[in-house]
Amino acid sequence: MSAATFPSGPSRISVAIGALFLLLAAGAAFAFPLAFSRGDAIFFVGAEGEKPRLVARGYDPEISPDGRLVAFTLYSEQGDRQIAVVDATSKERRLFPSVPGKNSYGPRWSPDGRALLFSHWDEKESEWFLALLLLDEGTFRLLGPECKGFYSPFWSADGKSVYGQDLEKLCRIDVGEGRVVETLDLAAVLGEAMASSALHVTVSPDGTKWLFDGDVEDSGRRFKSHDGLLSALFLHVPAEGTTRRLGGDLWAAHPAWLPGGEAFLFAGYEAPASGTDQPLPALYRQVLGDDRATLLIAEGGAPSSAR
Structure with a gap:
C-alpha cells in the first residue's frame, strides 16, 4: 500500500471463520506464534495446533518477538490512522x-x-518521517529529522539502527543518536525491483540477509490486472552487495523471516485462469534455496512470526 493511500474500506469477512483457513495437511501445525490479516481483520495463531483467532480489526499486523502482542494500524471512522497494540x-x-x-x-x-x-506524517512539515515509540515510557520521537519523505522503515538485527528509503537512497539511522550514519544507493540494493513507497524489507535474525518485495515487469502477462507488473521477492546479502530474485511462479509480497533465518513466510497467489477474477492472497512458507512454496493458510496477507 502506498504511504499516501488509504484502503477504500473493510473487506468482506465470512462468518464461518473455520472454513477460511487451510492448515497444512497431514496434521502439521505451527511451531511458532504467527499473526496475519484478512481484509480489516487481524488473526493470531499461537500454540501448536491452535486455530487462527480474530484478535483485532485493523491493518499492517506485526507480532512481537516473544509472540504475545500484535502491533497494527488502527483506523478511525474518519479515516485517521494510529498505532495500536493488542494482547x-x-x-x-x-x-x-x-x-x-x-x-x-x-x-x-x-x-x-x-x-x-513506524511511518509518521508530520503535519507541521507536511512530510513523512520515520518515528520511534518506546513502549515502557510511551515516549515518541522522530528519527533522522533530516530524512523527509522517507518510507519503508525496518530494523537492523541488533536493534541499534533503523533504515528508511525515499525512492532514491536507503539511509541507516543510529537509534541512540537519531542521525543518519550511512547512505546507500537504493537502486543498487533493489536490483531489478522497482522503487516504491510500499517496499517491505525484513532482516534475518543474524543480520546477514534481507528479504524484500518489489514490482517487476510481468513479461509473461500472466497477471493481467496489474498493469503489466508482478510483485516478486528478493534476497539481498549486504556483506556481498548482491541481490537476486527468488524463484517461483506466484505473485508474492510481504516476506517475513521464520526463526532460524532459513525459511520465510509471504503472501501470494497464482495467476488466475483466463476470464476469472484476481484471487485473494494466501499465506505460504518457503525455504531459501528451494523455489517451491508450501501453502499454509488460505486467504491471508501481511504475515509475521515471533522470533
Whole structure:
C-alpha cells in the first residue's frame, strides 16, 4: 500500500471463520506464534495446533518477538490512522496518545520488543518521517529529522539502527543518536525491483540477509490486472552487495523471516485462469534455496512470526 493511500474500506469477512483457513495437511501445525490479516481483520495463531483467532480489526499486523502482542494500524471512522497494540490472549488493546497527528501506520517491532518503528506524517512539515515509540515510557520521537519523505522503515538485527528509503537512497539511522550514519544507493540494493513507497524489507535474525518485495515487469502477462507488473521477492546479502530474485511462479509480497533465518513466510497467489477474477492472497512458507512454496493458510496477507 502506498504511504499516501488509504484502503477504500473493510473487506468482506465470512462468518464461518473455520472454513477460511487451510492448515497444512497431514496434521502439521505451527511451531511458532504467527499473526496475519484478512481484509480489516487481524488473526493470531499461537500454540501448536491452535486455530487462527480474530484478535483485532485493523491493518499492517506485526507480532512481537516473544509472540504475545500484535502491533497494527488502527483506523478511525474518519479515516485517521494510529498505532495500536493488542494482547493476543486477552485482546486488551493499547493506544498511544503521545503520538501526535492523525496519520501513523505500519508498526515494526524492535528485536528486543521494547519499541515500535513506524511511518509518521508530520503535519507541521507536511512530510513523512520515520518515528520511534518506546513502549515502557510511551515516549515518541522522530528519527533522522533530516530524512523527509522517507518510507519503508525496518530494523537492523541488533536493534541499534533503523533504515528508511525515499525512492532514491536507503539511509541507516543510529537509534541512540537519531542521525543518519550511512547512505546507500537504493537502486543498487533493489536490483531489478522497482522503487516504491510500499517496499517491505525484513532482516534475518543474524543480520546477514534481507528479504524484500518489489514490482517487476510481468513479461509473461500472466497477471493481467496489474498493469503489466508482478510483485516478486528478493534476497539481498549486504556483506556481498548482491541481490537476486527468488524463484517461483506466484505473485508474492510481504516476506517475513521464520526463526532460524532459513525459511520465510509471504503472501501470494497464482495467476488466475483466463476470464476469472484476481484471487485473494494466501499465506505460504518457503525455504531459501528451494523455489517451491508450501501453502499454509488460505486467504491471508501481511504475515509475521515471533522470533
